[in-house]
Amino acid sequence: MTALKAAPQDAAVSIQQLTKRFDGGSPVLDRLNLAIAPGEFVALLGHSGSGKSTLLRTLAGLDPVTEGIVTRPQRVSVVFQESRLLPWKKVWKNIVLGQEDAGTRQRAEVVLEEVGLSHRTNAWPATLSGGEAQRAALARALVREPAFLMLDEPFAALDALTRLKMQQLVADLWKKHGCAVFLVTHDVDEALLLADRAVVLEQGQIRVDLPIPLSRPRKHSDGDLEALRTTLLNALGVHGA
Numbered sequence: 001m002t003a004l005k006a007a008p009q010d011a012a013v014s015i016q017q018l019t020k021r022f023d024g025g026s027p028v029l030d031r032l033n034l035a036i037a038p039g040e041f042v043a044l045l046g047h048s049g050s051g052k053s054t055l056l057r058t059l060a061g062l063d064p065v066t067e068g069i070v071t072r073p074q075r076v077s078v079v080f081q082e083s084r085l086l087p088w089k090k091v092w093k094n095i096v097l098g099q100e101d102a103g104t105r106q107r108a109e110v111v112l113e114e115v116g117l118s119h120r121t122n123a124w125p126a127t128l129s130g131g132e133a134q135r136a137a138l139a140r141a142l143v144r145e146p147a148f149l150m151l152d153e154p155f156a157a158l159d160a161l162t163r164l165k166m167q168q169l170v171a172d173l174w175k176k177h178g179c180a181v182f183l184v185t186h187d188v189d190e191a192l193l194l195a196d197r198a199v200v201l202e203q204g205q206i207r208v209d210l211p212i213p214l215s216r217p218r219k220h221s222d223g224d225l226e227a228l229r230t231t232l233l234n235a236l237g238v239h240g241a
């Protein structure tokens with residue numbers, strides 16, 4: 001059976017026996033199973049080419065399911081590595097694109113304040129720094145009040161210091177909004193800092209599903225992260241790091 005089902009707003013995400021092939025080739029995702037509870041933060045790791053973006057795109061409904069059943073809440077938002085802002089619309093209009101009504105400007109202002117971008121409300125996207133553009137992308141995702149937020153390497157193109165600030169921002173926004181989050185990342189420390197669980201994709205399936213039972217707020221320097229870091233790096237085939 002093949003399907004992408006939109007379930008009620010507070011529903012969990014459920015992926016059952018998901019197979020994804022491109023053009024009849026060998027499967028990129030091969031009878032993959034994964035469940036994400038409402039409000040849960042799950043980080044997805046895996047080697048380049050293991051199928052992380054394919055899984056996210058299939059979950060978002062951007063790529064069709066080849067086989068299997070994917071169920072997720074109706075209201076979802078996606079943030080990609082690049083902000084994808086429309087250059088001919090000011091920042092606030094990008095945030096509320098397609099939602100033009102009397103309250104739009106105010107809704108944009110509220111969420112821009114949440115992401116620390118109030119001072120750029122009327123700016124053109126071309127004048128934003130990389131970090132600001134990703135803040136705007138987060139604002140555009142959150143204004144829709146998603147029950148499920150998907151983040152595809154959202155900070156990979158940012159410098160290390162900006163990335164740390166953005167990770168903190170995501171931790172704060174997740175706490176406030178309470179949506180389930182699916183974060184695709186190459187960064188083991190980012191996963192450990194943010195997620196309730198880190199899962200590793202390998203040969204089309206989830207091979208490791210590691211709970212991160214640490215209290216928040218977390219810091220990269222927390223000693224408790226060390227053992228989990230080693231476990232995850234081993235799972236990724238990186239030894240002695």
Ligand SMILES: Nc1ncnc2c1ncn2[C@@H]1O[C@H](COP(=O)(O)OP(=O)(O)OP(=O)(O)O)[C@@H](O)[C@H]1O
Pocket residue numbers: 022028046047048049050051052053054055
């Ligand atoms: N539209 C497509 N058509 C054909 N093959 C594709 C398509 N999209 C992805 N693939 C293939 O699927 C496999 C998984 O790609 P995907 O981008 O999902 O990996 P990834 O884990 O996200 O990689 P990275 O970490 O480098 O971004 C790759 O072999 C890729 O070439």
